Structure formats: C-alpha cells, structure tokens
Amino acid sequence: MTKLTNRSYTYYFLLPAGIIYFVFFLLPTIMSFFFSMTWWTLTDWKFIGLENFITFLTEPSLNIGFKNTLIYAIVTCSLKVILGLLLGVFLSQKLKTIGFVRSMVFFPTLLSTIAVGMAFAMMMHPTQGLINTALKIVGITGPDWLGDTTIALLSVALVDVWKGVGMATVIFIAGIMSIPEDYYEALAIDGGNSFHKFWNIIVPLSRPAMNSVIILAFIGGLRSFDLVWAMTKGGPGFSTDLIASIIYKQYQGGFYGLSTAGNVILFIVVSALAFPLYAFLNKKEVDL
Template sequence: MTTAQKRMYSYLFLLPAGIVYFTLYLLPTVMSLFFSLTRWTLTKWEFIGLENYVMFFEESSLRIGFKNTLIYAVVTCGLKVVLALLLATLLTSKIWFKDYFRSMVFFPTLLSTIAVGIAFSTMMHPTQGVINTALAAIGIDGPDWLGNTKLALYSVALIDVWKGVGIATVIYIAGILSIPRHYYEALKIDGGSAFRGFWHITLPLSRPAMNSVIILAFIGGLRTFDLIWATTRGGPGFSTDLIASIIYKQYQAGFYGLATAGNVILFIGISALAFPLYMFLTRREVDL
C-alpha cells in the first residue's frame, strides 16, 4: 500500500465524524449567517443586507439585556467557582458518608432545567411559597423573590448556582485528586495546618480545574435561556431579560431574520468575551 493510499485509508475513518460535524454544526452556522441577512419565513426569503443587525441594536430592551447578561454570567460564574471549590475540598477530605454527599451535590445537575425553574417558581411564591412560609415562621418577612425588579435576576442566578454547582464540584474533585499526596504528607510532617494545605497546595495546584470551571460557567451564564424563561420569562418588565430571551421573543413575534441576526450577535459576543478569558487563564496556568 502506497503512502497516498495509507493517508486516504486514514481519512476514511474521519469521514463519518466529518459528515456529522458538517451536517449538525458547520452547515447550520453558514445558513444562520446567510439568513441573518434576509427577511424570511418558512416558505420564502428576501435579502435585506445588514438591516436586521441595525434593527436588533435599535431594540429598546437590548441595553438592559446586555447588562443583565453580564451581571448574570459574572454572578453565577463567581459563585460556582468559589462554592464548588469549597465543596470539593470538603468532599475530598476524610469525612463520613463522603460518597453519599458527593452524589447529593451532583444530583441537581441531573434534573431538567425547566422542571427546576417551575419548582423554584412555586417555592419562591411571595405568599404561598415554602421559602417565605419558612421565613415567616421565624418572624422574617420574605421578599417577592421573582417579582421584585431589583431582586429577580439574582434570585434566578441563585437557582442556576444550585443546579450547576454539582458539575463544577466534580471537575474540582478530579483536579484535587490528581495532586500528588506526598505534598500533603510533607506539609503534615512540617506541622502545617489544614488551612495552609488548602492555601499553598490545593488552591494553586487545582488551577487547571478552576480554569475549566470558570470558562464553562461563564459561557453557560452568557447563553442562559431556559431557566430564565421557566421562572420569569424576562419579567417583571425587562428586569431579567437576557440576550437569549430577547432573541426568543423576536422568534415568537415572527421576526425570524431579526432573531437569527441576534443569534449571530450572541455567538460573536460570547466568542469575543470567552476567547480572551481562555487565553488569559491558560497563560497564567503555564506561568505557574
């Protein structure tokens, strides 16, 4: 068999994956770019150039949506990074029923996001919800978690953290367990405390896992839609509208080309934020 034949034989193994990638990813991306320049329905289309992009940036709620999206991404990412690290440190220490607690932390990740949103909408009801009922039992007047314009976005962010902290914890656990044990043994021989072990060993050597959690949580926060729609549908007013929910509302209204342009803008925006963050984190990881 010649070298060219061997190379062709190798490429044949890549062909099925290439077909799947082209069909499910590359082709829809190219079609989205094209249809974002058109006014289209399910049966016809009309090329209008950049008009959809101009209209999208003129959307009255867009400024609020950009602000809410950044706040939501930063809050959920920050809380997941910190809480997951603390949980992973606890769940890799010598405690009873460690495996049981690990499964409990990971369990919310397995639940449907829509189901979680509906459940918490009921639990956070201002008068009949179990949360405010429990607070009233100890003399605290609970707020309207999802109906207060200043509180609703952060309430949904907390739900997101509750659901997503499990996968971040698993990533941290994998990172912590990969740290050689002799570092901790040396610290113990020198009389170091558990806090010093965490600060000088666990924290710096789990940096690769932390970087993964930051990237995944930040991108997830920027593209969140389902939890927002299941809890508040962007309300009250525009107080919890994110870019993704604004795009969906355009689809609902029948402005398919405008919504497609919004998706392209969302993709570019996420890439513009996530890629420099990834480069910064990986550069620091190499420097360490």
C-alpha cells in the first residue's frame, strides 16, 4: 500500500508538466491533423477529407520546394558538422585567448535570425553590398549572390552555416573534452602524431556529439524558413523556395486548411527522414 501511495505521489509531480505538454504540444498537433482535412477560417469550417493534401501535393512549385529543402538540409548539415568538428578541435586546446575566441565563434548563434537575414541581404547586394565592394577592391567582380538562380540557395545556406556553426562547435567541444586523457597518453607512447590523434581518437570517440549535431542540423535545415524568407522570400522565381516557405505563401493567400495540410506533410517528411537517420547513427556510436 505504501509503495502504491509513493508511486501516486510521484505522478502528482509529473502532472503539471503533463498538462503543459498536452495543452501546448499534443492538443495542437491533434487539431492540426484534423484541420488539415477541412476548409476553415477563424469563424467557420467544413470537412473536405484529403482534398487539401491532394491540392498541396499537386502544387507546381512543390517539387522544386522538396528538392531545395533536401539540398539545403544536406549542405547546411554537412558544413556545420565539418566546420564544427574542426573548430571544436582547435578550441579544445589550452590557449590564453581561448575564452574570447570561443565567445566570438558562438556569438552569431545569439543573433536574431531575421536580423541576420536582413543584414546579409544588404551585404550581398550586387552593386552596393559590402561583399562585392570588398571584392571589387581586389579586382574581382562579385556575382549577384541572391539574384542568380544558380547560387541563391547556396548563398542563403552559407549564411545559415555562419549563424549555426557556433552551436555545433560548443557540442563538439563538450564531446572532445569528455574523452579521457588515457587515450592520448597511450597514443603518444605508440608514437602517434596529431593526425592519428584526430582520426583515431577524436573522431570515433566524439561520435555522440557528432550524432547530436547531425540530427539537430538536419532537422533544422528541413524546417528552415525565417532566414530564407528574410533574405529572398523564396526568389528569384522558385530557386530558394523551401517547403516551409511554400506553406507560408499558402497561408498568406488565405488558404488556411491548405497551409495546415502542408505543415502535416512537412511533419511527416521530417519524421520519415529523421527517425531512420537517428537509428542509423546510434548503431555507429562508440562507447568510451
């Protein structure tokens, strides 16, 4: 009887968190699935079945949006992992100014995404932007970073990497500094050099940190919207349109049920890609 009472007592502490989770996450999720199958406004709704999903999936720009979203997620995720790992290795060293350098690397993460997008949109202006002006001084004619359909998506992705690599670096630093010194001492006794230290110790033993960065960066890339919208609004044409920006355009047009169906589709796409990736990465982890 005492054991049962203690268990019930524990559940009372979990109840407030459970209520908050239900009200602010679970209930809106269930309502989104329902309203995705309706035509609705703020005052009225009508059930229409799967019509919204069919309409959204037949959107002419959706194929481009899917391709752009996948490219964007892969590029940003890959660069954040590579740069974050290299910076993490460098910033794990014992240097006098290491605290200042770490702060500078992490600082962009603290900035507003909209503010960063607007600032870089001005800096990447083809004739008056700071980047092309600096290139012109050294005799290089800079491209139209956001107006050229062939490089616009990559330009936005590079800004995303600049803003987000600080968080990846912090995660890698934590993973690298948790590696026991015994491994490095054993490598030194065997005559290993800096490359062996990086490739044979840091890379495999920081895999839990790497897995976290991959999952967070990949999901973030698939769900990205605010930076793209602040810099290009999906243009020129559909060259930087992502699934999230297509959903927002439907919402702007007053097609609320259609945009809700798009959100459900995005949720399914992210889940279908993220969960298998998470399971695959967990199989590759190395225990210390």
